[in-house]
Amino acid sequence: MQLPIEEIMPSLIARLREHPNAVLVAAPGAGKTTRVPLALRDEPWLAGRRILLLEPRRLAARTSARYMAQALGEQVGETVGCRVKMEAKVGPRTRIEVITEGVLTRMLQADPALEDVGLILFDEFHERSLHADLGLALSLQTQNLFREDLRMVVMSATLDAAAVAEMLGGVPVIQSEGRAYPVETRYLNRQMSGRLEPNVVQKIREALTQDEGDILVFLPGAKEIRRVEAGLLESSLPANTVVAPLYGALSQDAQDMAIQPGVAGQRKIVLATSIAETSLTVEGVRIVIDSGLMRVPRFSPRTGMTRLETTRVSKASADQRRGRAGRLAKGVCYRMWTEQEQRGLTAHTTPEIREADLTSLALELAAWGVDDPAELAWLDEPPKAALEHAQELLIQLGAMDSGRKITSHGRELVEMGLHPRIAHMIRAATDRGLTEVACELAALLGERDILRGRAHLDADLRLRLEALRSVGQKGVASLAGVAVDEGACQRIWQEASHFKQRWVNRQKENYEAGDPLSQIGSLLAEAYPDRIGQRRDSGKYLLRNGRGAVFASEQALAYAPYIVAAELDDQGTDSRIVLAASVTEAQLEEVCVKSxxxxxxxxxxxxxxxxxxxxxxxxxxxxxxxxxxxxxxxxxxxxxxxxxxxxxxxxxxxxxxxxxxxxxxxxxxxxxxxxxxxxxxxxxxxxxxxxxxxxxxxxxxxxxxxxxxxxxxxxxxxxxxxxxxxxxxAPTHIVVPSGSRIPIDYSSPQSPVLSVRLQELFGWSQTPRIGMGRIPLTLHLLSPAQRPVQVTRDLASFWQNTYFEVKKDLKGRYPKHYWPDDPLQAIPTNRTRPRS
Structure with a gap:
């Protein structure tokens, strides 16, 4: 079938024959993902080297590889190969290799020159995943330092093409208009009220009666998909209507069933996350119902924790979703928001590098030999605070030294291709003979929770590991009274088995005594040393990093003296503990001996x-x-x-x-x-x-x-x-004319006070001064009963102007005392009357 992308292929081919880089913008459905690699595979400048096609998701990578292989009449693994997590189908004849973005980073670290690669295609680059940004930055440096002949094409449907073109050396932007049928957009008349899922179920039933074709429903996550699916199955759907969930954790068969054309006479309702937004076509869709929500990871450098946050889609994402209804014929898009709300959407989704946990990125940069991220070309440079936090964690894990240089242990972790926390846990487990349980934990932590109902509120990871082992070893969950997602357990067990194949044969002789499950907490302490918690008298936990944490519900684990939290919600002063395991003090002293x-x-x-x-x-x-x-x-x-x-x-x-x-x-x-x-x-x-x-x-x-x-x-x-x-x-006392030694009160330093009976000052004509003669004392003149009768700093004026009035009053009250007419000539006394 002729696709729109083929109209601009001559321009792209000519560009790459003369220059190493290009930017290709093509509308959804134009065919860029599957037709561009096939059209370029025989170009002479490839000189027998491979083409790498980077896809942001495993499902898109597998599907794209299968489509291209079918177009050649082959199976995946021949001319077209595929390499994703836990799966590699490549062979000696492979010329086009479809990979997920993290695989490119591994390949660059192993061979910085990429000697057997001639072209790298960055597909759906507008999603701006962390691995895509890092892969492009490292590839550009490889091109500049080692491989001038290495070609790179950045492809997207919606992209700030000018910024990318400038970063690639000011290259021109090649545009494909694509072929899209008209799509009618229908908004809500008023803002949605109540829970999302019942509103979506109602809208699906409305679309089934009003419009033709299969329906693609965009929901934020698997939880909402399950609720909408249950709501649809509880209602009476029309005959021959099939509900097909589509999200990353499903098996490949279930994913294939969702994206393949439906059986003739059937209508299909595909309930998908943003996984269906780009890169792959869900066959038969003519109706899109968009919840307008997506779930994205948000990393907090303050707490060192990542949480999934449900947020509004951007205008660009909403347009991508809308376009899915016009791939095969004219369609309709129901938006679960009003036109007024549409005007408030952001233009583009925030790049992951601005908000993600940068621990893996920091380790990759250290392994690459980059001390300062500014040495590389970025559309958005890694935020300094998040990068420094990541480096501090890597020092705790022993992957970096105090000078922030990668250690030999850090290089081992890079080669493992896992998050540094998980890689460190598995590496430590191989030395302790606990690789199997560590691999099971690693798989468990990488997926959504396997417990259902009220059991989901219990944060104990041991309960989940027991359920996983029960399903993995026996095929069924044997935990009484605990609801378990057995399908999820099977998938996680397969991933754990894949991990075991890689690492169990490396472990040392098992010296651990007792039940391996008793070591869950110590293994988690290897991966999450910053989240070791100690119980306080309040029942809350103090974490090693100084933050507080608390269990949201009453449970046995909430009484453990020490726990390790694998997941916290990072809400409020005390984060809620979502997943954790108990750990003993003895285990902590062994695991954290260096800290x-x-x-x-x-x-x-x-x-x-x-x-x-x-x-x-x-x-x-x-x-x-x-x-x-x-x-x-x-x-x-x-x-x-x-x-x-x-x-x-x-x-x-x-x-x-x-x-x-x-x-x-x-x-x-x-x-x-x-x-x-x-x-x-x-x-x-x-x-x-x-x-x-x-x-x-x-x-x-x-x-x-x-x-x-x-x-x-x-x-x-x-x-x-x-x-x-x-x-x-500043004397302590002063001797007055009566011969008494009177203390000076310095409590008011600007005006020291001398409190003395008036009769003891007879004959003293001037106010005494202290402080180098600069400060006159404040005289508190007292009656015979030691009560103040006058305050003055000018004794001469007192004798001349005020004494006689004071004398008249005092003589009446104290007639036996001595009250002379001339105080300057009188005999001072500290008695009733002066001695004869």
Missing amino acids: IEEETAVWWEKSSQSVRARKRKRLGALILRETPASQADPEAVTAALLSGIASEGLGLLPWNRSARQMQERLVFMHRLDSAWPDVSDEALLAALEEWLGPHVHGCRSRDDLSRLSLTAILEAMLSWKQRRELDEH
Whole structure:
């Protein structure tokens, strides 16, 4: 059948004969995936080398390879081969190899020059998967450094072609308009209410009665597909109507059944995820029902966790889905949103590199020898925070050294082709004789949950592993009262068996005693060292990375002293634990032996008002064990003591009247001359180590501090000259005319106070001054009963203007006391009357 892509093939062929790179934009259904490789396979510049066709999904890769092989009258594995996860059909005659994107990375790491490859076709590049971005960046560097003759074509239906063309060296964009039949778009009249699935079931029943042809329904995930399927089967569908789910976890037979033409006289309803959006054609479809939702992974550098998030599709994705209805004839697209909501959609889906877990990418870059991602060409450079977080995890796994260079262990993990967490777990298991259970865990963790109903709420991975083994070994689940997805178990068991074939023969002699399932937690600790959790008294768990976690429901695992969380939802302050296993302290000490730190913790304990010291075994934020420490570093004790004073305030120190007066005098002098030390409370708290530290060695409690002389300690802050001048310029007392030695109150440093009975100052004509003669004392003149009768800083004015009124009042109240008419000539006295 003539396809639209063939109209532009002469332009593409001519371009590649003269230049190494090209960008091809072709509408859905144009035939670019299957016709371009076949048309280029005999080009002379290939010189017998292979063509690599990269597909973002396994289903698309297998289907594309089968279509091309059928076009040649062959089986896959002859001229056209296929290499995807756990499956390789290639042979010595293979010229076109359809691969998933991660396979290209493996090939580049093994042979950076790609000597036996002449052309790389990046199909559906608009999906911007992490592996596609990395594969293109590495391929461009290979082309620049080793292989000027290597050709590359980036192909897509919807793409920011200009940016890609510029990255490929300013190449022209070859456009194929394709052949699409008109598609009528029908929006909702008002925003959808209620749950998605019943609304979709209703829309499918409406389409069955109003329109012709098979129906392709886009749903966000397998969970929604199962619910819609159940809703359809519960209702009375028209006769000869078949419901066919289509998502990645299904068996190949089930996937093939969904995409192949239906039987004559039947109508088919295909319930698909975004897997059916590009790369493959679902035969017979003339109706598309689009939920407008998709499920994408979102990585949080803050927590180090990835969660699946249901989000709105972009306008580009919605158009791709709509186009599926016009591949064979005119069709109709029902959109489960309003036209107003359509205007609010983003133009394109966010590239995975901006939001994904970059651990695999960081390890691949290190293996490639790239220290700085900027050395490579990117459409979007990896975010710095996410990349640094990934590198920190790789250091924990031993895949990188502290200088962020790849280790020999890291190179082993790269060769395994798995996520570094899982690869490290399997590699560690081979040394411990636990490869089989590790392979089963690896397969289990890579797929959706196999438990159903209320059992799904139980987070225990051991329960799932027991169910998997039961189905894998016996063919049926034998767990009483537990609902198990036996089909999913069979698929996961096959993947686990594939892993075992690769790695079991490498393991060392099994030295582990007892039930291998008892080691699930220790194996998870190898893969998720940052998610080891310790139970707190509240029932919540503190993770090694300092984050909190909690079980959402009551279950036995929630009482384990230690757990390892394989999956958390990253919601709120305390993440919900979705999958986990218990682990013993002894297992942690074995698995994390290089990471466990022994320390003597010294801290100030407020309740006992003393320094406490304990020996601790620490794993990140977790304290595995602690015992009292009889001996502690004196410097650490001093630091803890000073920390306690800083947190509780200077009130912990033994302030008596003498010490406070010394502090106040020094504050007074500092106001006059900044060369004097600042001993205000604020300054003392800020400089505890300097002024107090040398005097508290050996002290551990408030009682010990009570033996300190703060007066002497403050005086030690002065120079010899300042000590000599202190009594002269800021005396503690002053002798008044009566002969009494009266203390000076410096509590108000800007205005020191002398409180003295008025009669003791007779004969004193002027206010006394301190502070180098600059500051007059504030005189609080007292009655015989020690009550203030006047406050003044000008004694001469008091005698001249105010004394006589005060005298009249005091003489009436205290007639026995001495009240002379001339206070400057009178005899001062501290008695009722002066001595004869």
